[in-house]
Amino acid sequence: MKLLPEDPRLTAYALGEIEDESERAEIEAAVAQSPELQAAVAAIRAMGDLLSAGFAEEPAPELSEFEKAKMEAPHVADKSSSGSRTFAWPLWISAAAAVILAFVVLPQRGGVKEDFAYQAAPRTDVEERTVTRMHALEVDIPAEWIEGTSQPVKVPKLDSAPPQAPQLVMQETLVVGRDVADEDFGLQADALMDDFAVAESVPVAPQQPMKVMIRPPAVEVNLPEMEQSFTVSSGLDGGGAVSLSRSLVPKAKRSNSQVLTVADRSSERPNLFNTEKYTPIEDAEFRSPLVAPLSTFSIDVDTASYANVRRFLNQGQLPPADAVRIEELINYFPYADAAPTESLAEGGDPFAVHLAQTVAPWNASHRLLRVALKGYEMPWEARPASNLVFLLDVSGSMSSQNKLPLVKEAMDLLVSRLDGRDRVAVVVYAGASGLVLPSTTANNRETIQFAMNNLQAGGSTNGGAGIQLAYKVAREHFIEGGNNRVILCTDGDFNVGQTNQGDLADVAEAAADEGVSLTVLGFGMGNFKDDMLEELSNKGKGSYAYVDSSAEARKVFLEDLASNIFKIAKDVKIQVEFNPAQVKAYRLIGYENRRLKAEDFNNDLKRAGDIGPGHSVVALYEVVPSGVARATPLVDALRYQEKVPVEGESNEVATVKLRYKQPEAAVSQLITRTVESDDCVAFDEASGDLRFGAAVAGFGMRLSGSAHVNELSYAAVESIAASALGQDPGGHRSEFVGLVRKARTLSGVRQPESKVILHGVE
C-alpha cells in the first residue's frame, strides 16, 4: 500500500482512529517501511499531546453550585405544579400526532428528518422553554385508517403514561395536503431540526399523492379548547427534507402571548399597545345612617396605586381613573401620629387609634372624619426571624431597565438589612420555573448577590408553577412564630399555565391560612396587571407596592421594610356606627374594594388586612352634619323604627370600633372609640397630617373624576399640601406637591390660584 504523508488516514492512524483491522494493518505496514511516514506519525502524536496539554490548561468556566443545581433540576417546575402538567399535555398530543404522521404518513424520497417533541409551542425571539417529555401513550393505528398508502404501518411503542395523564387518544380528522408550504415555518423547522436531528429514513414511492387521512375512533381528550394548526412543508423538488408538525395551543394562551410580544416591543412607548388592566372602581355615594348606620371595611396598607399614578404623571399622562385607589394614595405617606409606646411583649396594643374631625376642604358644609391607625414601631432587633422566598419573574417582559435590574437592586437593599437569623431563597419563573437560590441564611450576602447577578430575563411567564414552587420552599423552611413570606416581584403578566386569576388567588389564600403571607411588588409598565396583583396580595394577606424607580425601591425596602414584611396584628377591621341625630349622611373615601358586610366585623373567620410595625393606616369619612340642608333628603324618616334616645351622649357623631388579632391568635380583640361633634376644628387649625391627607384625598378624587370634589382645584390641592409638608422625612410630600402641579398642567385647566374657601365651622 502506498501512503502519502498528506493522507488523512495517516492522522487517523496516529490518533488510533482506524477501526477496520485490515486497514490498520496495511497502514502499519506502510509506516514501518517509510521513515518519512514514521516521522509524520510521531509529529502528529506530538502535536496531539501538545494540544491536549494546552487545552488542559485552558481555564474552565466556573460553575457555581447554584448554576449546577439549575442544570440538574430543570424539571422542578414540572414536578411541583399540576398547572404545568396540564399545560404540558396538549403539547404531548401534538407530539403524538406528529409521531403517527411521521411514521405512517410521510412517504418521501430520500432521508426524512422529523422533529416531533419540540415543535408544539410557538417560538418567539424570546426563547420559550417548553417542558415536554416523550413517555407514555400506546399508539396503535390500524392500517385501514390510513388512506392513500398501502405501506406497512410502523407504530412506535412507548412507555405507558403516568397515572395523572389525561385519557389520551384523539378524535379528529387530520388531512395532510402536499400543497402547504410556509416558508417561514420551513425555516423554523429547519432550525429545530438542527437542534434535534433525529434522522429516520423512510423508503417511499416518490410520486405517490400525499393525501392521508387518519380517523382514529372513539378517543376522548380531556383538554381545554384548542386552536389547531397543522402544517406540512416539504421540499419535494429538492428531494430533501420533509418536516411536519402540528401545534395545539390553548386559545387563551396564544392570544395572551401575542399580547405579551406586542407589549414587549412597545415597552418604551407605553401608549401604543397598553395592556394594563385595572378593576373598575365605583365612587362611593353618601349614605344615610338612618338606613345604613354601620360602615365596615378592612384596612389596606397597600401603596402601589400611588407609585403607579406617579409613573403616569411623570410620563406626562393623566392616569386612568380606575388606577387611582384613593386609600393607597393616602396610605403611601408616613404620618406623625403617635405609635403605642408599650411594647407588644409588655402587653401593649399593636397599634394606636387616632380620631380627628375637620371641615372638608372641598365642601365647607361637610366634615372630614379621620380614623388613623399607627402600628407599634418595633425595634429592628426585636423583629421575628424571617423566612423569605423571593419569587422573581424573569420572563422576557421583565428585561427592561425599570424591571429586573431594579428587582436585583431592591433585593440587595433588603438582604443588607437582614442577618443570620433570616433566610432568603430565590425562585424564578419564566417558561419553566426553578430554584435559583436554595433557602440560605441572610448573612451569606455574597452568595445571595451572586445568585442574583446571574439572573437573566427571557421566556414567557408561568407564574402559576412559580408560585407553587415558592410556597413549597417557604413551607419547607417554615419558621414557627416567624415571618414566613413569599415576595413576588413581577409585572404581573402571568400568561402560561395556572393563569386564572381566581385559581392563583386561591393558592395564595390557602397558603396565607397556613401562615405564609404574600407580598407583591409590581414593576414596570406597559402590560402591568394591577387588578390581578392587588387581588393576589389581598388574598395572600400581604402588602402590595409598586416599584417604579430606585427611589421607590429604597422606600419600600428601607424606609417601609419592617412595615411591609412583618405583621404585628392581623385581620384588622374597622366598623363605624354613625349617629343619625348628628349625621345626615356619610361616605367612606376610597377602600372601595375593601368593604365588608356589617356582620363580617364580628366574624373572626372573615379575613381582613394585616398591619405591620410602624404602618400608618388612614381612612377618611366625608360626613354631612344633621343641620345641613340638602335639596332632597336622602331618605324619608322611618316610621317603624323604635327610637331609643341615647341619654347624655347626643353629641356623639360616631362610634369607631376596631377588631384585630394578634399575629398568632384566632380570636379577635375589640377597641372602641367615640367621636363627638365638638371635636371638629377649622380646616386651617387641623393637624398637618389631617390637612395633607385631605389634600391627597382631594387629589385622588379629582384624578378619578369624582363628583364629590366640587370646586377643589388642583391648585387648591397643591396649596393645601404645600402648607402641610411638616418634617417630610424622605421628601415624599414635596414630591406629591410636584405631582399635583404636573396633573394640573396635564389637565389643561388653568385655574385661578387658591380660590377655595378655608374657614371654620359655621
Added chain:
Amino acid sequence: MKDEQRSFESEWMRSLVDAHAADLTRYAASILYDPDAAKDVVQDTFLRLWQEPRANVEDHVLPWLFRVCRNRALDVQRKGRRMKRLDEAHVATTATDAPGPELVVEQADSHTHILQMMQSLPGNQQEVVRLKFQNGMSYKEIASVTELTVTNVGFLLHTALNTLRARVVATGE
C-alpha cells in the same frame, strides 16, 4: 415507584452535570465567546436532556449533550446576529489571520502559544481539534456532534494538525 424513578433520574442528571457541565460550558463559550450565554446554553441542554427518555440517549449521552449544546449555541449565535446586536459572535467564528487581542497574552508559555495558534485555524477545524483533544472524543463521536461524516472529521483534523505543525516549525520551536 414513580418517585424512585425520579430520584434515580435525578442521580443520573447530577452525575452528568458533575461530569460534563464544565466541559460543555467551555465548549459553548468557545462558540459564543460569552461565558454567561454559554451557561444558559448548557442549562438549556440539560433541560432538553431531561425531556428526553433516558433510554434514547443513555448509550451515547456525551455526544448527544455536545450536539444539543452546539446547536443551541449556534442558534443563540444566529439570533444574536440576526438582531444585529453585536458583531462579536461573527468575529468569534470567522477565522482570523491575526490572533485575537484576548489571546495575545503570554507568548512565552508554549501551551498558551499552541492555543493561540489554534485560533488562527478556520472555525470548523478549531472545533474538531477542540472536541478531539480537549474532550477526548473519537472521530465517530465528533462526527455525531458536528453532523459531519467521519471522513470529513478526519480530513479536518488532519489539515488542522498539519497547519499547526507547519506553524510551529516556522516559529522555530
